[in-house]
Amino acid sequence: MDLTKHAFFEGKTVPLSEARISIATHGFLYGTAVFGGMRAYWNEEKQRLFVFRPYDHFHRLLNSGKMMTMSVPYDEEGLTELTVDLLRTDNWRRDVYLRPTIYKADMGIGVRLHELKDEFCMFVMAYEPYVKNDTNAHVTVSSWRRIDDNVIPARGKVAGAYANSALIKTDANRAGFDEALVLDQNGHISEGSAMNIFMAREGVLITPPVTDNILEGITRRSVIEVARKELGLDVVERSIDRTEVYMADELFMTGTAAQVVAVTKVDHRPVGGGSMGPITTKLRAAYEDIVRGKNPRFANWNVEV
Numbered sequence: 001m002d003l004t005k006h007a008f009f010e011g012k013t014v015p016l017s018e019a020r021i022s023i024a025t026h027g028f029l030y031g032t033a034v035f036g037g038m039r040a041y042w043n044e045e046k047q048r049l050f051v052f053r054p055y056d057h058f059h060r061l062l063n064s065g066k067m068m069t070m071s072v073p074y075d076e077e078g079l080t081e082l083t084v085d086l087l088r089t090d091n092w093r094r095d096v097y098l099r100p101t102i103y104k105a106d107m108g109i110g111v112r113l114h115e116l117k118d119e120f121c122m123f124v125m126a127y128e129p130y131v132k133n134d135t136n137a138h139v140t141v142s143s144w145r146r147i148d149d150n151v152i153p154a155r156g157k158v159a160g161a162y163a164n165s166a167l168i169k170t171d172a173n174r175a176g177f178d179e180a181l182v183l184d185q186n187g188h189i190s191e192g193s194a195m196n197i198f199m200a201r202e203g204v205l206i207t208p209p210v211t212d213n214i215l216e217g218i219t220r221r222s223v224i225e226v227a228r229k230e231l232g233l234d235v236v237e238r239s240i241d242r243t244e245v246y247m248a249d250e251l252f253m254t255g256t257a258a259q260v261v262a263v264t265k266v267d268h269r270p271v272g273g274g275s276m277g278p279i280t281t282k283l284r285a286a287y288e289d290i291v292r293g294k295n296p297r298f299a300n301w302n303v304e305v
């Protein structure tokens, strides 16, 4: 990472090399932090950078914080302004990824959430593709289970909970798969290690509801709206059984980093015809235009830097 670039840390913009926390910090010791993951996209024709849905990302971040008894002296608008300022500071002219975090900043031992100081920080990095195989991913069903709402809520991005995602991802990769689908405690498919899941069956898009231990994904929500408005598709939010994905016509995963990833094989079984299907192809193209600020119907999702 380029340490000469800037970060927002302890209330001000500083060089990334100076944005450091102690090894005794609560958030580091216990995973008591919540975070976001946003992207800004470079539009070559307009010579402009567009941040994708920052208000919604910060809304989720603040809600994750609320769940973990964290509060910061900023609202969604304030955080969006701060983002634009940070991107301007380094004059980014390429696709970037932003990582805002709220963390328990006190130092010392004592596991709890109350009576601790909260801090907000954010850094920017050049975007690198997340899933290499995004047009023909091969996924497995993980032997790990998704964290339950009554264990560590999956609907928000709690740092410590990502130990679950890391176990899922590493075991899938080491077994030769690109990603994994994870079952929740009821045996329903929740999502991937860091992506939501959609399946197409008989022309209808189906995705697990937010009550099935998923992260409330911004890309998921965007894709639902684009599928309805641009493609005229029916989208149903309901639980998905494990074996349904073996019979799906199409399968794709969504996330800020990876966007829309076509899954063409599950546990060595081809999905549909075994190559990326028409709905996935159309959604990938529509999404790519929207995030880059090229579709005026969704211009309210793009914040110009």
Ligand code: PMP
Binding pocket: 037, 165, 191, 192, 193, 194, 195, 196, 214, 215, 216, 217, 218, 219, 220, 254, 255, 256, 257
């Ligand atoms: N699920 C999990 C567990 C994730 O970490 C992510 C990435 N933030 C997603 C789904 C996708 O969410 P979003 O579209 O908001 O990036």
